Amino acid sequence: MARLISFDIDGTLEVGDPPGAITMAMVRIAEGLGIIIGSCSDRMVSDQTRIWRDHRIPVQFTVLKHQLDTVKAQFAADEYYHIGDTNMDRFYAERSGFKFLLTGAGVERLWIPQ
Template sequence: MREAKARGYVIGSGSDRVRSDQERLWDANGINVDFVGGKHHLSDVRDRFEASRYVHIGDTEVDRYYAEAAGFEFLHVEELEGIPGALAGSDFFDWLG
């Protein structure tokens, strides 16, 4: 996530965790994110940030549902293992902590 942020990606989390828990997670890892909120608000996040690609990384079918409903591409966390450049060409992505 630090590398993605350093490259100019817009990053944050859309989760079923409360905002304060999400913020503590990011703060504990020293990462300044652009947003935190509920996964059911991904369409609001999409409205706030203009990007050529919107990606939500998650680990459940509920994550897939909300991502696709908001017009995000969905990647399962297991799909990322061993795939160099899985987010190449993206300037936005959302991560579920």
């Protein structure tokens, strides 16, 4: 079963401002499990790309928050998740057909291999 996880950055990832609960180690594990991963943030795409490059984590997508729907169009998966920390994350996730998960609210279950 193919799974895709989109990560917000600020307030979600540990490298965000403010730091969030999702560590880069967790992201690496997800990537290692074959989950399609990437970021969806209000940060410039170049800034998102830099973060992943600096942490040497290969991601499949880096998009702006209001363009999350393009990810669904681009990648075929059985489950689409967006993890974020604000109601704007929820708004764009639900509008784009993603399941929204609040940072830290039991998101670890997504790391369990299917």
